[in-house]
Amino acid sequence: MSKYIEDEGVAFIPGLVKIEDTMTVPATIRRYGEERSKHVVIERKSNLGNTWVPVTWRQLIDEVRELARGFIGMGVQPGDHIAIMAHTSYEWTLFDFAIQFAGAHAIPIYETSSTAQAEWIINDANIKFAIVENQGMYNVVAPILKKYEHFENIFVISDNAQSKIAANGTMEDDHIIDERIDALRADDLWTIIYTSGTTGRPKGAELTHRNILHVALNGPADEGLINVISYKGSRTLLFLPQAHVFARFINLVAMIGNATVGYCDTKNLVADMQSFKPTFILAVPRIFEKIYNSADAKAGKGVKLRMFRTFAKVAINYSRALATEEGLSAKLTAQHRLGDKLVYSKLREITGGKLRFAISGGAPLGERLGSFFRGIGLTVLEGYGLTETSAPTTVNRSNNIHVGSVGPTYPGCYVKLDEDGEILVKGDHVFRGYHNNPEATKAAFTDDGWFRTGDIGKLDDDDFLWITGRKKELIVTAGGKNVAPASLEDRLRSHPIISQVVVVGDQKPFVGALVTLDAEALPQWLINHGFPPMTVAEAIKDPQVLAAIDRAVKRVNERVSRAESIRKFAVLPTDFTVENGYLTPSLKVRRNVVLEGFADKVREIYGE
Incomplete structure (x- = not known):
């Protein structure tokens, strides 16, 4: 692998693919649809057991164009913003591509978002329509419908949204699709992805076609990634949220890299992996x-x-x-x-x-x-x-x-x-x-x-x-010691019954930790150690469970200096989830929310 240092201290490996000004995501998808028309690009899970139905590039593009004609027939204009709120699925990809073929922008909303969170995106991004997965997600978004003049309608995938939208189009509109795709340029907006944010209100990151194509096209061309995503027979099962840039990137890079993509829910992950048989996954x-x-x-x-x-x-x-x-x-x-x-x-x-x-x-x-x-x-x-x-x-x-x-x-x-x-x-x-x-944008970049x-x-x-x-999570103890909590948290989470860890101690005399138990792993762990069955509420007070966690903490402390070691810990009564707001949709801990929600436990650690 070639490596170049352009300036002292700058790490850089050149990419083999240069993104030209005329290159865009829908133009790239259209080209692959023509060049690889018979290649199976996606396998859809059948309703009849754990079987998968192949979808060729031609079949995908035909569905995309039909749906795009429907959007055009409904009055969607180039540059319009259309929200997608759904679990990772074939339909997510279908609507994403169709919206782009119509010249508009697909703006994701996490499937776990509340009405207030969805409203922020719908208002800030000037959303015209929303595509939601089911009635439950419709109920989340529906209260926003009459609040903003620009927000016109909600379509429900489980209520035949695809057919209803497609019915508005005609074959006479097909040439409009190509005109709109050809009018786009690499530096035009591709999407706005709102950061799930561990602090503060989500910010909408504007990504261009050049941005995403640079990573999507250069990945399959890299010698160290070819045998992961670009070889004949490579398959990936996507289950992380497509509302996140990570999954949306992998979806695109896999399709471009000649892999076959499947989609599933995390609830059925093991069964779906056994039937789909992926060669690589994103996790x-x-x-x-x-x-x-x-x-x-x-x-x-x-x-x-x-x-x-x-x-x-x-x-x-x-x-x-x-x-x-x-x-x-x-x-x-x-x-x-x-x-x-x-x-x-x-x-x-x-x-x-x-x-x-x-x-x-x-x-x-x-x-x-x-x-x-x-x-x-x-x-x-x-x-x-x-x-x-x-x-x-x-x-x-x-x-x-x-x-x-x-x-x-x-x-x-x-x-x-x-x-x-x-x-x-x-x-x-x-x-x-x-x-x-603009203020946040300016603050995000150095002067050069x-x-x-x-x-x-x-x-x-x-x-x-x-x-x-x-940088924002570095803990500085009262003694002036800088402590990076991530390494302590990662090591402590390796214990079978520990689910999440938040290290505390900023401006405090020593480092402490808030710990949650893994409710799924707890029963088997208790059996393995000859302990009687108990609930999480009982376990957090049980001396033998607490002693096991204490031993795990001591093992972690062997790897760090005394000033960095965890002196005390508190086991919390509830785990961190997306639903209770302590995790972001991409499963990162909202540290500030945890510290606010369990401020009493932090005070207990320090005897305050």
């Missing part, structure tokens, strides 16, 4: 943590539990040995071979048996978990990016990986560190600004045009980026 660290903790819990107790944990360590050591000059020893190779027969192969079967790679982002995965999955035959390519960078800025490659890092720069992306360690980014993938918010990510990191000698924390 966030919490999913990998749950897979590992679930496997540990289901191992039971006694011999089976000891066997799982023994071979888990073998997998971790095997992966770590791959990165050393000495490489694998004969003993470790033999242990790994036995582990594959007894443990690893069974874990892989849970995912369909063909899964080789996973792309992880959104938060740090951690070296230990990354090594475990690589050791069992599932290589997690950890990457880094934000909504404002069209998703990826750095990513590990299949042929160039440092487990625990977020990889070298994505093709055509520039990265450097500010004096305080903040990660700064430049490139064609960086957004053009925040919608209706570098985007301020707000994250703290370091570049190693090979120019791999390592994330060490959020």
Whole structure:
């Protein structure tokens, strides 16, 4: 892999694809529809059991054009904004592409959004129509309908929205689609994605066609990503929200990269993975943590539990040995071979048996978990990016990986560190600004045009980026010690019954932690340890459960200095979820909301 340093301290790998001024997303989709008309690009889940129905590029484009003609017949004009509020699905992709073919912009609203959250987007983005998944989401959006003159109608996918909209179009309007696509340019707006935001009101990041095409076209051309997303037979099952830029990017890059895409709900993830048999997936660290903790819990107790944990360590050591000059020893190779027969192969079967790679982002995965999955035959390519960078800025490659890092720069992306360690980014993938918010836009960039990510990191000698924390989340204790909470939280979350962790201690005499229990993992863990059944409410007060958490905290503290160690913790009565507002829709902890909601628990930690 070629690497260039244009200026001292700037990491950069060139991209092979240059985005020309006439290149846009709908024009690219239209071209692939013509060039690959018979290629199966999507498989839709059948209503009859766990079977999948192939959809060729030609079939997809025909449906897209039919729906786009309907939008045009309804009076949709170039530049109009149409909201989509739905779970990840074939319909999400269909409406997204059709809206773009009509010359308009698809603006996502998270399927978990409240009426107030949806109203902010509908008003700020001047939404004309909303496409919602079902009656429940209609009820969320309906109170907004009469409040704004620009918001004209809501269409419900489960109530035959596709046919109702398509009925407004005629074949005579088909040429209008091509005229509108041809009129677009690379630097025109592609979408506005409202950051889920761990603090404050969401800001609308304006992404252009150049932004998203830069990452979507350069990914499949990269030598370290070709065998992940671009080889014959590659398949991905998408289940993260398409309202988030991460999933929308992967959807586009997979289709462009010649992979076959399926869509599913997280509720049916295991069954759908076993029937669809993906070769790579997109996920966030919490999913990998749950897979590992679930496997540990289901191992039971006694011999089976000891066997799982023994071979888990073998997998971790095997992966770590791959990165050393000495490489694998004969003993470790033999242990790994036995582990594959007894443990690893069974874990892989849970995912369909063909899964080789996973792309992880959104938060740090951690070296230990990354090594475990690589050791069992599932290589997690950890990457880094934000909504404002069209998703990826750095990513590990299949042929160039440092487990625990977020990889070298994505093709055509520039990265450097500010004096305080903040990660700064430049490139064609960086957004053009925040919608209706020039002050926030100005604050997001340095005077010489570098985007301020707000994250703290370091570049190693090979120019791999390592994330060490959020600039705004750095804790400064009363003794003046800077503590990055992310590494402490990641390590403590590895315990089977711990779901979420928020480290506290800003301007306090020592570091503390708020901990939640995993209600799904708790019953099996209790059985494994010979404890009686108990609810979460009972467990948070049980001396044996608290002692187990205390031991986990002490193990975490062995890796840090005393000033950084967790001295006290409090176990909260409820877990963090999207529904109760403590998690963003992309499963990030809303730290400020947690601190406000459990201020009494923080005071208890410090005896206040």
